[in-house]
Amino acid sequence: MTVPEITPEEQSALDTALLDALTPLATAIRSRATGLPEHRMWEGDPAEVALSVLAAWKHVDAEVRRLTATAAGTAGSYGASYEQMGAVWGITRQGARKKWPDAVVRTPATAPAALELFGGTAELAQDPSSRRWTWTGRGADGERGTAGADTGYATREEAAAYAGAFLQEHAAATP
Known part of the structure; x- marks a missing residue:
């Protein structure tokens, strides 16, 4: 996925929102x-005023970097690769890996797990080609269930949650 450039109107709206x-x-x-009281903020040496604005941008920059890393981690948890992240950010796969080293977690175990x-x-x-997780199960009542042919989950935990809900729905009846 490549990200299209934003329009001049979108750029203007972004600038306004950030300011x-x-x-x-x-x-x-x-x-x-x-x-000085806040209503007199712009009084004084222009360089000092500009430095105050620069200091505020430093904090915004740090927060944007933190939120960007969170977004990259979220994308990675849903199966996005460093190559994809790099393409959206306009950098190489290696650059994305360096920028967000923990964004893509390689799941070492692709072998089936029992629940x-x-x-x-x-x-x-986990399907090796799509890296999506599925489940098949048999409830205590003998009912069989599966994630379905078109269903796959981004994480093992998500697949386990759906499988667990199926098993709970098909628990053995208590006397």
Whole structure:
């Protein structure tokens, strides 16, 4: 997936939103640094005022980097590769791996995993080509179930949750 460029209107709206978010932070930083009330933030040496704004941007930059890493981790948890992340970010696969080293977690075990709940059992397996997880199970009542031909889950845990819900629904009846 490549990301299209944003339109001039979108760029303008983004600039406005960022400046609107930045102003209270820059004002607070300037007020603390000078002891001036916030409504007088723009008074004083222009270089000092500009440095207060720069200090606020530093905090915004750090937060954007943190949120970007979270977004990359989320994409990786759903199966996105470093190559895909790099393509969206405009960098190489290696650059994406360096930028977000923990975003893609290689699941070492692709062998089926057994799940035993509510008197039934389910097997979880990862499709090697799609890297999606599926499940098949047999409830305590003898009912068989599966994730379905078109269903796959991004993580083993997600597949286990659906398999567990099936096993709970088909638990042995208590006398």
